[in-house]
Amino acid sequence: MASSFREILKSDKFVVTSEIGPPKGTNIEKMLQHIDLLKDKVDALNVTDHQSSVMRFPSIGGCLAIKEQGGEPILQVTCRDRNRLALQAELLFAYTRGIRNVLCLTGDAVVVGDHKAAKGVFDLDSAQLLKTIRQMESGKDLGGNDLDGTVEFCAGAIVTPEANPLEPQLIKFEKKIEAGAEFFQTQAIYDLDKFAKFMEYARQFRVKILAGIILLVSARMAKYMTDNVPGVSVPQNLIDELAAAPKGEAINKGIDIAGRMIATLKKESICHGVHVMAIGREEVVPNILKAAGLAT
Amino acid sequence: MKSITKQKPFEEIQRQLDGLDRVYIAGCGTCATMTKTGGMDEVLAMKDRLQELGKLVTGWIVIPTACDEMTEVAIKENNGAIQNASCILVMSCALGVHKLSTYISKPAIPALDTLFIGVEDGPGYFQEVCAQCGQCVLGETAGICPLTACHKGLLNGPCGGTNNGKCEVDKEKDCAWTLIYQRLEQQGRLDLMRRFHSPRDYNVAPRPRTIRIA
Numbered sequence: 001m002a003s004s005f006r007e008i009l010k011s012d013k014f015v016v017t018s019e020i021g022p023p024k025g026t027n028i029e030k031m032l033q034h035i036d037l038l039k040d041k042v043d044a045l046n047v048t049d050h051q052s053s054v055m056r057f058p059s060i061g062g063c064l065a066i067k068e069q070g071g072e073p074i075l076q077v078t079c080r081d082r083n084r085l086a087l088q089a090e091l092l093f094a095y096t097r098g099i100r101n102v103l104c105l106t107g108d109a110v111v112v113g114d115h116k117a118a119k120g121v122f123d124l125d126s127a128q129l130l131k132t133i134r135q136m137e138s139g140k141d142l143g144g145n146d147l148d149g150t151v152e153f154c155a156g157a158i159v160t161p162e163a164n165p166l167e168p169q170l171i172k173f174e175k176k177i178e179a180g181a182e183f184f185q186t187q188a189i190y191d192l193d194k195f196a197k198f199m200e201y202a203r204q205f206r207v208k209i210l211a212g213i214i215l216l217v218s219a220r221m222a223k224y225m226t227d228n229v230p231g232v233s234v235p236q237n238l239i240d241e242l243a244a245a246p247k248g249e250a251i252n253k254g255i256d257i258a259g260r261m262i263a264t265l266k267k268e269s270i271c272h273g274v275h276v277m278a279i280g281r282e283e284v285v286p287n288i289l290k291a292a293g294l295a296t
Numbered sequence: 297m298k299s300i301t302k303q304k305p306f307e308e309i310q311r312q313l314d315g316l317d318r319v320y321i322a323g324c325g326t327c328a329t330m331t332k333t334g335g336m337d338e339v340l341a342m343k344d345r346l347q348e349l350g351k352l353v354t355g356w357i358v359i360p361t362a363c364d365e366m367t368e369v370a371i372k373e374n375n376g377a378i379q380n381a382s383c384i385l386v387m388s389c390a391l392g393v394h395k396l397s398t399y400i401s402k403p404a405i406p407a408l409d410t411l412f413i414g415v416e417d418g419p420g421y422f423q424e425v426c427a428q429c430g431q432c433v434l435g436e437t438a439g440i441c442p443l444t445a446c447h448k449g450l451l452n453g454p455c456g457g458t459n460n461g462k463c464e465v466d467k468e469k470d471c472a473w474t475l476i477y478q479r480l481e482q483q484g485r486l487d488l489m490r491r492f493h494s495p496r497d498y499n500v501a502p503r504p505r506t507i508r509i510a
Contacts, residue, residue, distance in 0.1 A: 084495060106455045109447055109465045120448060127452040128495050142495065160456045168477040171489050172453035178492065187456060230459035 005044045005072050005101045006154035009183055009208045014266045015273025016294060017074065017185065017210055018285050019046035020066070022057035031057070032065060034282040039071030041286055041295065046103060046185070046275070049076040053113025060090060063099050074156070075099050078107025083123040084132070084142050091136060095151040103156045103185065104129040104176075127172070130155055130179035155180055159209075160187040160231035161198035169231075170201070177205050185275040188214035188225070190234045192261065196270050208272040211265055215278040215288060216254040219243035255284060259291020266292070298415075299327040299363075299389035300422050301334065301408040310349065312405045313383070318352045320374070320381035321407075322396060324362035324388030331422070333408050334358075334387030342387060342407065354380040362392025368399045378402065430500040436488045438479035443496075445472035451493035 008015055018041075020034055038045060047062030063073035075094050077087065091102065110120040124132065132142055139150050157176040163169040173184070184202075189195040189211050202209055214232075216222045219242040222234040238257055245253040262274050278285050289295045303309075313319065321339050328334025336358050343353045355377025359370045371378065378384060383403040386393045390410040397404045414422035427444040433451070434441060443449045447465045454473035457464025461474040480486050 106448065106450065108457060111465050112457075122448045122450065123498075124495050125448075125450045125452050125455075127492065131492070132495075158456060163456070163458070164460050165474060165477070167481075168454045168458075168473055168489070169456070171477075171486070175452055175490065175492060230457050230464060 005074070006182065008043045009154070009272070013043075013273075014294075015208065015210055016042045016276065016289065017044045017046060017273070018042045018276045018278070018282070019048060020062050020282065021048050021051060021279065022059070022062045024054070024056050026057070028057060028061075028065065031062060032069070035062075035066050035069050035071060037283060038285055039066060039069055041289055042276070043273075044072040044074050044101060046074040046076050049078045049105070049107070050081065050113070051108075053080065053108045053110050053115070055113070055115055060094060060099075063094065064097055067098050072101070073099055074101040074103050076103045076105060077129065078105045079122050079124045079126065079129055080107030080110065080120055083121055087124060087129060088132065088136065088141055091133065091151055091153070092147075095153070100152070101154045101156070102133065103158070104133070104181070105158060126157055127175045127179045130157060130176055130181050134180040154182055156183040156185060157181040158187065159184045159202075161189055161195055161202075162187070162191065162233055163231040173202075174205070177207055181207060183208040183210065183272075185210045186212040187231045188212045188229070188277070190232070190238060190261075192264060192270065196268075199271050210273040210275040211261075211271045213258050213262060213274050213276045213288070215251075215258050215276075215281060215284065216242055217281065218250045218254075251281070251284070255287050255291050258288045259293075262288070262292035262294065266294070298330055298413070298422060299391060300411045300414040300424075301328055301331055301389045302411055303333050303338070303387075303408055304406070306345065309385070309405075309407050313346075313351065313385070316383040316403070316405070317350070318354050318380060318382045319346055320354050320378050320384045321346075321356040322362065322384055322386050322388065322392070323356070323358040324392050325358050326361045326363075328362075328388045328392075328408065329358070330416075334392075339387055342385070346385075354378070359388070359392070362386070362388035363395055367392070367395050371396065371399050429496075430505070431497065433493075436491065437476045438483060438485070438488075440472055440476050440479065442472050442476060445470075445475070451496065453489060 018038055022031055045066050047059040049059040050056055059076050063075045066073035104126045106126040110118045133153050133155050136151050139147050159173045160169050219239050222239045225232045226234050242250050242253050265271055276285055323334040323339035339356050346353055357374055359367050383405050385405050385407050386396055387407045393404050393406045412424040414424050416422050424444055429443055447463055458471040461471055463469040463471050480489050
């Protein structure tokens with residue numbers, strides 16, 4: 001069975017993905033509700049892998065739940081917690097359970113998370129992980145040994161189009177493409193002119209770019225992200241717009257902003273799709289899609 | 297090149313000396329003196345603190361270079377005071393603790409933690425520039441080791457956590473890959489950064505690493 005997500009990426013459709021954050025603990029009720037709410041409204045759902053180095057229910061567990069509910073999962077795999085043996089084993093397991101899409105990430109540093117004394121592994125990096133997938137597809141593991149049954153994945157990676165300085169990130173971006181990345185989900189973008197410039201450059205490569213859209217729920221969050229999240233800069237006019245919203249209405253303004261951006265990206269064919277992240281507020285993703293004119 | 301050390305919390309030293317009431321103290325005249333962790337001043341201060349605790353300090357020494365062969369001679373000369381002690385508290389890096397452990401049968405207790413092999417890049421400022429990995433890539437990274445200077449030890453360029461040339465783990469720390477990029481650009485050798493590095497061989501010299509020079 002090939003990846004249906006890959007088929008969608010190959011088509012001319014404006015691709016929409018979103019993501020699920022697994023719980024800290026075994027209470028997966030809310031995660032299952034989010035999956036149920038979103039699985040038919042988007043083309044695929046990422047499941048984060050101990051996002052921000054905070055220990056949680058695993059990405060593979062969330063992906064299996066998506067499969068069980070008839071959705072299309074994207075397995076996020078970071079190199080922070082596993083060496084090359086464990087990473088390959090995870091890919092073998094994922095494949096046997098019908099998971100066909102993998103997003104390859106280096107992973108955040110251990111010390112930004114909630115197990116600061118843990119050992120960061122980083123035996124591989126994101127580019128090496130992508131290449132590992134392609135090698136496994138050829139029937140060999142990283143040790144050069146034959147695999148009894150291979151894998152086949154639609155493999156993706158991330159890029160930060162507004163990073164400063166940008167050039168080192170672009171070199172990495174091109175390395176990821178050479179290593180086998182087929183699609184990219186970007187870090188959050190808010191300045192569409194800057195992003196359009198990035199896309200002018202990125203279009204020379206045969207990869208699909210899904211613009212990262214992170215829902216802003218307040219002016220404070222927008223300022224925090226600008227000050228603290230690498231490669232994220234919310235323009236002042238958007239911060240002002242959020243600040244001007246009546247009390248309790250800022251999230252609706254954020255939904256409007258996200259919807260407006262998505263609509264523009266689609267209408268002007270700036271990129272191939274969007275990856276919508278509503279960190280902790282997954283229940284409003286349908287509202288964002290509606291605001292963007294994408295809801296069915 | 298210096299072996300960089302830091303004194304252990306005194307409570308930990310105290311805990312290690314539990315039941316060992318007669319202590320001989322050995323400092324080191326080389327790295328630990330430079331880093332002010334095991335020179336004569338620190339050894340004498342330790343002597344005072346142990347005496348305040350009620351320990352008997354049978355003697356002390358600052359060995360010229362604790363990791364050197366001459367340590368055996370220095371120890372022999374102080375044999376009486378060492379024989380009188382129930383242990384030797386070592387205020388040198390772990391190399392000195394290792395050497396002393398091979399020359400005396402009494403327990404050698406480390407008073408310091410060994411942090412890294414550092415180079416002095418300014419008065420009193422030491423930094424780790426080499427992780428002694430056994431596979432030098434400096435020729436391709438403009439003399440900056442990504443394995444050491446990048447928090448994640450990445451070989452294929454920066455992660456997405458770098459911001460304005462700084463590292464995601466510390467806003468004061470330079471991103472190694474931004475520095476490498478800048479130097480390679482100056483040298484007109486950015487093609488080196490585009491080169492794909494395969495996963496590292498962690499078995500290039502199996503641990504514990506040894507070598508015999510003919």
